[in-house]
Amino acid sequence: MTAQHTVTPTPQPPGGSSWALGGTVFAGVLMMVIGVVGVLNGIAGIASNDVYQRIGTYIYEFNLTTWGWIHLVIGVLVAVTGWGILKGAAWARGVGIGLTALFMIEYFLFLPYAPVWSVIAIALAVFVMWSLATADRTSITP
Template structure:
């Protein structure tokens, strides 16, 4: 049976039980979304670090950091998320737990980033919530690359 799966190019199940198509497809999609979100995070970070006037200044705000500090936060989170997304696609054991933790950090960071880019922050929060769901739902360990 494993030979048939190898010949079709589809991943094989390494644990007992059946795979849910939604859950396994969601995990692949979550890995791709993490790669994309990571790249956007790196670009956002570079823009905020390189030129502080790219984003509008916000008056008194509870979570006020300099835009350079926000840039470094987005840059570091972006690199970590992209690397973890690659790990999810490769089926790495560590990637699911780290992915859930990083997605939770993204939710918090994007909530705090809302005054600077409200629409993109809300989209990123929704993506991170989906990633958390997908990584917590699929229990199979499969390499997708």
């Protein structure tokens, strides 16, 4: 006499795979981290006008106090939106894609001041935008 075994499927998170959910959570955390780093860059630029040294000439030149305020404002907005993504706010996904695109443009323009960090920030922004754009809508709701 042989016993029959039934295989029960592994439960999936509602609305998508665990990869989609994990990517969205990771994108929210990355947004909070890059937002806080942007705020810190902004405070440094506002507090001291010689924190960064421009490498060569560049067509998009601003003084460092202006860059400090730009970093501060965008950093706060990105961090708050990242928190919204982690909380599953309905507005956060679209706003997150838009703000991350703005963040990416900001760091492209900031390349002569901090080239290594700017390239890293642009790569992180691309990942965040991809993750938010490809995630299932229901994967970011609580």
